[in-house]
Amino acid sequence: MDGLTRGQLAQRAQINLETVRFYEQKGLLSPAPRTASGYRKYSEGAVARLAFVKRAKDLGFSLEEVRELLIFQEEHTGACAEVRDLLQKKLAVVRNKKVELERLQSHLLAALRNCNQALRQQSQHPDTCPVLKRMARSRSRKGVR
Amino acid sequence: MDGLTRGQLAQRAQINLETVRFYEQKGLLSPAPRTASGYRKYSEGAVARLAFVKRAKDLGFSLEEVRELLIFQEEHTGACAEVRDLLQKKLAVVRNKKVELERLQSHLLAALRNCNQALRQQSQHPDTCPVLKRMARSRSRKGVR
DNA sequence: CTTGACCCTGTAGCCGTCTACAGGGTCTAA
DNA sequence: TTAGACCCTGTAGACGGCTACAGGGTCAAG
Secondary structure, eight states: OOSBOHHHHHHHHTOOHHHHHHHHHHTSSOOOOBOTTSOBOBOHHHHHHHHHHHHHHHTTOOHHHHHHHHHHHHOOSOOOHHHHHHHHHHHHHHHHHHHHHHHHHHHHHHHHHHHHHHHHHTOSOGGGOHHHHHHHHHHTSTTOO | OOSBOHHHHHHHHTOOHHHHHHHHHHTSSOOOOBOTTSOBOBOHHHHHHHHHHHHHHHTTOOHHHHHHHHHHHHOOSOOOHHHHHHHHHHHHHHHHHHHHHHHHHHHHHHHHHHHHHHHHHTOSOGGGOHHHHHHHHHHTSTTOO
């Protein structure tokens, strides 16, 4: 076979076999050409495409959004005002996320400094940490797994 | 009533009424004190807490992760090695998200540049945008809403 | 030509995250 | 004292995003 089968693609993309079909259904992967007997034949491009999907998904984009992003990713050629607007909207979202992450990061860093300082000082009775107690309480609460 | 009712909190936090209870169940909101008749009485702090939850959620953290982050949000005092480890793990997650966002941003910027260039050059017949056509095709596919 | 790995389709189930509803109690204003 | 808005609990349903399985076809090695 000249192209990749579904299983091969799944393996290359490090993704579940069934997920490939699922993504095809959702329009994230264009329907592959078939052999005479109905087997899908994927090109190398499909691997890259799935990689992009993974990355975008990890960033919190929905599959619907990823589908839109993919179009921009792959078709650099012609474009018009509406498309540009969409791109700009996505960019704004991304920039905002970056700002928020920055904020969260400095927050966590401050907490970490605090933590290290406290560890350096007391270094005794490690079972009196109120934070841990609190976590234990929350974790054991009904409905939390 | 001196505190906020569940409904009032929901409105203040711009969140669904039922979701408040759901979050309480999941340990994202500590169980509020009750009136004699059983009504919850929320403090202003709950509004801030829900705001934090929203922001963290938008950044792609699961509710479980948000719950862990909340600990750092509210308790800076006590510290121990386990907490520090958790902090470091969260920091790594945040850093990773930032890197991925950076990558995505440059993708989007490249597409946008392409887009603007195309607009500057042709500036005619805006209904021939292949990107849009393709989106329309994909959107109408089964299973995509 | 059979066997085992792989592919096909359709459909059902799972987890996370809500969201809605039923059946009942409470509170306040007229 | 009653109507209407609001609260309570428990539970069911919805939706996104997979993941699994059944029942059957294909293909290449032995």
